[in-house]
Amino acid sequence: METTFSFLDYAVFILYGIVIIGVGLWVSRDKKGYKKNANDYFLASKSLPWWAVGASLIASNISAEQFIGMSGSGFAIGMAIASYEWMAATTLIIVGKYFLPIFLEKKIFTMPQFLEIRYDGRVRTGLALFWLVVYVFVNLTSVMYLGALAMETIIGIPIIYGMLGLAIFAAVYSIYGGLKAVAWTDVIQVIFLIGGGLVTTYFALNAVSGGEGAYAGFCQLLDQLGPNGTLGNKFNMILEKGELFINDGNGGVKDAYLDLPGIGVLVGGLWVANLSYWGFNQYIIQRGLAAKSTREAQKGMIFAGYLKILIPLIVVVPGIVAYLLTTKAGVTLEPADRAYPWLLQNFVPSGIKGLAFAALVAAIVSSLASMLNSTATIFTKDIYIRYIDTKASENKQVKVGRITAAVALIIAVLAARPLLAGLDQAFQFIQEFTGMITPGILVIFLIGMFWKRATANAAVWVAILTIPLGFLFKFMFPGIPFLDRMGYVFLFLTLILVVISLIESKTNDPKCFEFKKSLFHTKTAFNIGAIGICFILIFLYYIWW
Numbered sequence: 001m002e003t004t005f006s007f008l009d010y011a012v013f014i015l016y017g018i019v020i021i022g023v024g025l026w027v028s029r030d031k032k033g034y035k036k037n038a039n040d041y042f043l044a045s046k047s048l049p050w051w052a053v054g055a056s057l058i059a060s061n062i063s064a065e066q067f068i069g070m071s072g073s074g075f076a077i078g079m080a081i082a083s084y085e086w087m088a089a090t091t092l093i094i095v096g097k098y099f100l101p102i103f104l105e106k107k108i109f110t111m112p113q114f115l116e117i118r119y120d121g122r123v124r125t126g127l128a129l130f131w132l133v134v135y136v137f138v139n140l141t142s143v144m145y146l147g148a149l150a151m152e153t154i155i156g157i158p159i160i161y162g163m164l165g166l167a168i169f170a171a172v173y174s175i176y177g178g179l180k181a182v183a184w185t186d187v188i189q190v191i192f193l194i195g196g197g198l199v200t201t202y203f204a205l206n207a208v209s210g211g212e213g214a215y216a217g218f219c220q221l222l223d224q225l226g227p228n229g230t231l232g233n234k235f236n237m238i239l240e241k242g243e244l245f246i247n248d249g250n251g252g253v254k255d256a257y258l259d260l261p262g263i264g265v266l267v268g269g270l271w272v273a274n275l276s277y278w279g280f281n282q283y284i285i286q287r288g289l290a291a292k293s294t295r296e297a298q299k300g301m302i303f304a305g306y307l308k309i310l311i312p313l314i315v316v317v318p319g320i321v322a323y324l325l326t327t328k329a330g331v332t333l334e335p336a337d338r339a340y341p342w343l344l345q346n347f348v349p350s351g352i353k354g355l356a357f358a359a360l361v362a363a364i365v366s367s368l369a370s371m372l373n374s375t376a377t378i379f380t381k382d383i384y385i386r387y388i389d390t391k392a393s394e395n396k397q398v399k400v401g402r403i404t405a406a407v408a409l410i411i412a413v414l415a416a417r418p419l420l421a422g423l424d425q426a427f428q429f430i431q432e433f434t435g436m437i438t439p440g441i442l443v444i445f446l447i448g449m450f451w452k453r454a455t456a457n458a459a460v461w462v463a464i465l466t467i468p469l470g471f472l473f474k475f476m477f478p479g480i481p482f483l484d485r486m487g488y489v490f491l492f493l494t495l496i497l498v499v500i501s502l503i504e505s506k507t508n509d510p511k512c513f514e515f516k517k518s519l520f521h522t523k524t525a526f527n528i529g530a531i532g533i534c535f536i537l538i539f540l541y542y543i544w545w
Helices: 007-028 038-046 050-061 064-076 079-105 111-118 121-155 159-208 214-225 269-280 282-289 294-315 317-329 336-347 352-388 394-420 426-435 438-450 456-476 482-504 524-543
Strands: 245-247 253-255
Touching (some): 007 352, 038 282, 038 352, 050 159, 050 352, 064 317, 121 394, 159 352, 214 317, 269 438, 282 294, 336 352, 426 438, 426 482, 438 456
C-alpha cells in the first residue's frame, strides 16, 4: 500500500516521540546522592495514584493486536468481538475487589512470589521460568512483530527496521527508569491512544455520512449494518452456529461461532482468559501492586474498566466502517487485518494522520515497556536473588533488572521473525497458544486463594498437565470452539487439583490463607463505579443481543 504521509504527519509523530522519551527520562532521574532501590525500580516506589494505575493498565493492555487484529475482526465478524473488551471491564471489578487486596496484604513484588507464599518454592520457580519464556518468546515477539507489520503497511518501513525502532523506543526510557518511567509515560500514551483512536473513528464515520459528521455516520452505520440493517447485521453480540462464515486465513472459510461461541462467550471460557490475564498476569497486576494504597489501586481498576468500555469505539467500530465502505465501493480488502491501515490511509487527513499513527505506536511501545519491566522483575526477584546471588544489594538488583530487560529485548528482536513470519494468522496463533496455559494458571491461583485444602503437590500436577490437556482436548474434540475448550480444561484441572488435595490431606493446608471480611470491603466510590459499569454493559448487550 502506497504511503500518503505528509511532512506534517511525520512532524506530529516525531513530536510525540520526543515528548514520550523526554518525560520518561525526566521521571527516571535520581535525586542527587540517591540511587534507585528495588522498590523504586520494580514497583515505582509504590507511589502511583488511581488515575495513573488505570491509564497504565490500558496502555499496557492495548497494542497492535487490538488496533490491527480487533479491527480486522470487526471487519469480518462485527461488534461481537467487543466482548473481549466489555467483559474485561467486569473482570476488573472482580480483580479490584477480591484479588488486589490479597496481593497488597502479602506485600509481594511478583506473582510467582505469591505462589511460594501459598504453596512452595517448586511452584514459584516453575511458573517463573514459564512466564519468562512466554514473555520473551510470545508476548514481546508478537507485539514487536505485529507492530512492525502494521508500520510496514501504513508507512512502508521494512519489518526488521520497524522492530528495531520499536525496541529502541521502548528501551530508551523503560530500561533505565523502571516501572515509574513506564507508568507515568503510559498516562501520556493513553491520551495519544484514546485521542488518536477517536480521531480515526470520527473521520471514518464522517466518511460514511458523506461529510455530515460522526453521529450521522454512526446512525447510517446502524441503518445499514445494525440489527435490521439493509446490508446485514454486524452489531449482533451473540452469534449462532452457522450464522456467519469468515475467512480461515488458509484460503478456506470457517464458522465464526468457533471463535465466539454464542452465549458461551458470556458464561464460558472467556472468563478463564480474562480472570487469568487481568488477575494474575505480572505485567498487568504490577500496576496495582505499585499503587499508593489498596483504595487507590481499586479506583484505578474502575477507571480502567470505563476505558475498556470505550475501546471498541476505537478498534472495533473502524473495522465495521471499513466493511461498509469497501462493500459499497466494491473494494476487496484481504486480509481483514488491513481494515485499520486502510482507513488511516484513505480517510484521515494530513497532520491528523500523524496523530492517529502515534496512537498506534503508543499502544505498541507502552506494551513493550511494560513487558520488559515485568520480565526483569520476575527474573531478578524469582530467579536471580533466590539461586544466583541471595545477598544481592538493592542497587545490584536494579542493575540485574536493567541487564535482564536489555537481554530479553535483544532475544525477542532476533526471535520474532523466525517464529511468526511464516504464519498466516499470527494473532490467532498467539491466542491459541496462550489459551493452552491460562486454564492451569487460573486454577492454581484462584483455588489456592480461596480454598484452604489446596496443596502444593496438587498445584504442581496442574502445572504439569495444563499444556498436555489443552492439546489433548484440541485434537480429540476439534469441533469445540476455542473459548469453550478453555472452559472445559479449566473445570477438568480444577477437578484434578481438588481430588489430589483431598487424597493428600484431610485438613486445611498449613499455608492456606485466613481472611477477615473487612479485607474485601470497598468504598462507596468503587461500588458506585462498579454498578455504573454493570448497567452500561447490560444496556449494550440488551440493545445488540
